[in-house]
Amino acid sequence: MAMFFAILSACLATDFPACGPVMLAGQPFASQEQCEAEAPRIAADWLADHPALVRDGLHCAAPGDLPALPVQQVAEGIHVHLGQTVQFEDSPDGWIANLGFVIGRDSIAVIDAGASRQQAQALLAAIRRISDKPITHLIITHMHPDHALGAAVFAEAGATIVGHARLGQAMQARGPVYVDNLIRLYGPGPMIGTQVVLPDVTVAESLDLDLGGRILTLTAASPAHSDNDLTVLDRATGTLFAGDLVFRELTPIVDGSLPGWLTWMDAAQDAGPIVPGHGPVARNWPEAIGAQQDFLTALDQAVRDALDAGLPMSQAVPAIVQSLQPFAGGWNSFPDSVARDATAAFKELEWE
Known part of the structure; x- marks a missing residue:
């Protein structure tokens, strides 16, 4: 049509x-x-x-005449756009997150909406080059702006916005600041029409969505990367959209709970392929989390060593960063991100 x-x-x-x-x-x-x-x-x-x-x-x-994100099919009916594996400050436009969509017999679900209205429009154009089925759901894997700020486009297209039970509160608290920060980074023109959209449906534990002969299982995580992470499993192919619970190539960011994130990774997922929030699609669970698990485990140990040594945060953060330098070559945007991680983890673990 x-x-x-x-x-x-x-x-x-x-x-x-x-x-x-x-x-x-x-x-x-x-x-x-x-x-x-x-x-x-x-x-x-x-x-x-x-x-x-x-x-x-x-x-x-x-x-076909509109700008469209490049997408690749990673499993039958599942298409993924791979974002730039850098942080916002190192990106020309903030289009850094992996985004995707799943095509069922009757309808389409989109997983994450990008950093701006413009990016979401380019994702919608990519979808419409492949299928004209109705887009019934937009699933937001968590609150961060590279995943959530394009949601208005899909809301206007008729999609129900679905997220973690804590997503709405997080977006209300942080969303306007995210928009302002990205306007400062990239200018007002590229962010025209970008606005905060709250979820219509929330998930406290799990929820199944039927796209017509195709079931997606949404699972809410305890605080880990953030306090509102949601994964999406396509039962037909075993494909898992992990959101930012899995980073590959881009330095992981702790904005929830470091021990919680380590615990989440300990529960192996019988899934594959696995679409991370950032970086290339992984074939299986060990490939998906191996490097991230090593890095976050080392971060946890370095923070505990600094606490055991009685270091104040002003001395602990540089010490933690220094101890993690052997990982620097394996992760993009490492210097600023590791300092942020050291600070967040120190603040959390000093109160354990």
Whole structure:
């Protein structure tokens, strides 16, 4: 089926010409002519809900003519976009997380939405180049902006937003700060239309989603990488979307509980392939977590050594960082990330 979308050039009313493309995802059209006839109305409706933005241009386009994220099929009906394996500060646009989607008989579920509206639009264009089935669910694996801030695009497209039971609270507390930080990093234009979206459905333990002959099992984790991590298992193929519970190549970031993360890794997953939050897809569990487990175990030991030595945090963090230098060659964005990890882990473990 042919599909066309209205593409609005939207600008900040107070910072013209800070502008960006807005794909009006809520209303696909069957023809170019229908899109052109209806686009002014739906653009006006969208802008009425976004009073900080003004219209600069408007046109219609098919998904094949829009910027689209590159994706690869990792299992039958499962497609993944691999993000840049660096931290935000080392990225030109913040498009650093792995994102994916699963196509069932009846519908599609998207796993993570990217760092901005623009990235989510490029993911939606990639999906629509492959399938025109309805997108019924967007699953957010955790609160961090590289995974969550593109959610509005899929909400507009009709998806139910699903996340961990603690995701909503985390997004309310941190989301506006995340948006402001990324605007400072990349400028207002690339972040046009990006907004915080809260989940419609939350998962305290587990939840099954049926895409039509295809079941996804969502499992909430105890505090580990963050305090709101959620994994997604496709029962048909055994593919596990681990979110940032698994890092490969990019230095792992502790923003939840280091002991909790180590405990989570101790429970081997009978799954594969495994899609990490960052880095290449792994064939199996040992390949997925091996390097991460070694690094986080060493971090845990270095922090405990510093605590046993009675070092204050000002001395402990440099000592911990120094002890972890043998790992530096195996992880991207290492210097800043390891210092952050040392600080977070010290604060947690000194109160054990």
